[in-house]
Amino acid sequence: MNKAILAEEVQSYINANLNSDVHRIAMARSPFSEVSSKELSGQIMAKKKSEKKLPTWFNQEQIYYPQLLSIEQCSSEKTADYKSTLISGGNLIDLTGGFGVDSFYFSKHADSVIHCELDPELSSIVAHNTGVLGVTNMRCEAVDGLKYLQDNIESFETIYVDPARRSTTGKVFMLKDCTPDVVTHLDLLLSKTQQLIIKTSPLLDISAGIKELKNVAEVRIISTKNECKELLFILKPGFIGEVAIVSVTLNKTIKEVSFTQHDTVATTFANAPLGQFLYEPDAALLKSGAFNQIAERYMLQKLDQHTQLYTADVVKPDFPGRIFFIDAVHTTQELKKEKSLQGNVIVRNYPEKPEILVKKFKIKPADSNFQIFTKTAKQGFIVISASILQHY
Incomplete structure (x- = not known):
């Protein structure tokens, strides 16, 4: 640990160069006799990485940073x-x-x-x-x-x-x-x-x-x-x-x-038409593997055995995940007739990738609108046009 890094003029240099080219700093001659260019660039990279991840450290004066890997890990x-x-x-x-x-x-x-x-x-x-x-x-x-x-x-x-x-x-x-x-x-x-x-x-x-x-x-x-x-x-x-x-x-x-761990719950699959709202569980909820329990806990209907999306006619703000308002439900044949399609493409239990579908149906991006390609137990493959109500 080189305590010379904590000197006021060195700390000022680090703070002044947080948005500078660290590779250029590493290759240039150090302006300080007791601190190398490599040490300066290392401190700058690690502090910059801490700005959002570790704001308490970033905003505190006189913090000494380790190698970047320690911050990343x-x-x-x-x-x-x-x-x-x-x-x-x-x-x-x-x-x-x-x-x-x-x-x-x-x-x-x-x-x-x-x-x-x-x-x-x-x-x-x-x-x-x-x-x-x-x-x-x-x-x-x-x-x-x-x-x-x-x-x-x-x-x-x-x-x-x-x-x-x-x-x-x-x-x-x-x-x-x-x-x-x-x-x-x-x-x-x-x-x-x-x-x-x-x-x-x-x-x-x-x-x-x-x-x-x-x-x-x-x-x-x-x-x-x-x-x-x-x-x-x-x-x-x-x-x-x-x-x-x-x-x-x-x-x-x-x-x-x-x-x-061993909860066993039967679930019911959504009928046609779907409810007014579509529920997409957060990644942590999906990692739990409790797909049927999610439906029971929040009184939702699952779209299909292998489709981890759910529907209901009411909004449940305590649900951990995204909630969409269902604007329309199409078959892929019906979607081909639509003009000026907009929305972010989501694929769940559907045989084609988002980038392929964007080109195929000429879908333009939109912040709050979504085209959700998925499969239901009752209707097979469908496309849900939806608008976001609740983010993660």
């Missing part, structure tokens, strides 16, 4: 803030601290936090930033988090761990293929805590994750703006029972929908 403030509400008091250890965003937010609800980070440079950066941000109940340890647990008799109300995939090739992976290996060390982890929170990539299959672990009480699926960001497996030592699957959307408001 860390939690956003929005997801970290939500996770912090899952704890209440007590002591917490973050075994895979990284840039410390999760630890920072946990410190707002925990009595004390230990931030473990194997990289001494990153650990010292987090320790500095923690002080700048005014956190007084967080301690940084430049150690392997699992080794810290093994070497100390201390136990914790909450253990938090974010295992990293050892290989990024392919979409399918198992928890045992991550570092640290929480599956192999599960007994150690559970013996040291009342609550173990394991964060994973949303690519992990939820059922497979539950099978690899034990004592899983909840799985929380976190999304923002219809993009699944992470899964949280919450384990309680000795817990035996149905696993709660909780879909969480973090947008202007927070919406949570909870099901148990």
Whole structure:
């Protein structure tokens, strides 16, 4: 950690060049004797990346930034803030601290936090930033988090761990293929805590994750703006029972929908004509796999067994997802007769891609109008012309 970067004139240079060509800065001669051009460009890139993802850090003076990869891999403030509400008091250890965003937010609800980070440079950066941000109940340890647990008799109300995939090739992976290996060390982890929170990539299959672990009480699926960001497996030592699957959307408001893993619900398919409104579930809700339960919970009718769209004659603002007003329903033959078609094209359980359909039907883009190509159980393939009422 080069403390010369924190000098007032260097910080002023970084702030003045946030929109400059960082490659040019990296190749040019540094205007500072104790700070290299590479360090300057690195600070600028990392700070720029933090502007929307980490506004608290971005707006705070004297923040020291790590390599860009650490910023790209860390939690956003929005997801970290939500996770912090899952704890209440007590002591917490973050075994895979990284840039410390999760630890920072946990410190707002925990009595004390230990931030473990194997990289001494990153650990010292987090320790500095923690002080700048005014956190007084967080301690940084430049150690392997699992080794810290093994070497100390201390136990914790909450253990938090974010295992990293050892290989990024392919979409399918198992928890045992991550570092640290929480599956192999599960007994150690559970013996040291009342609550173990394991964060994973949303690519992990939820059922497979539950099978690899034990004592899983909840799985929380976190999304923002219809993009699944992470899964949280919450384990309680000795817990035996149905696993709660909780879909969480973090947008202007927070919406949570909870099901148990083995809920079995029959559903009814929409008749013709459809209801006045069309419902498109958020990505977190779709990841839960509770397609029939969605219909039951919100008193909706599903369009088709394999079409994850729903309809009703009333608007339900608490629904986590988009809601459309159905302007018209066409067959594809009827649509060919329409002139000056406008709308964003959505495809759900339909055999052609959006870009093909745009050309085929000469559809021009429009902000609030949609042409939804889909399949219903009663009418087969149809096109729904709709206008947006509720965004994600």
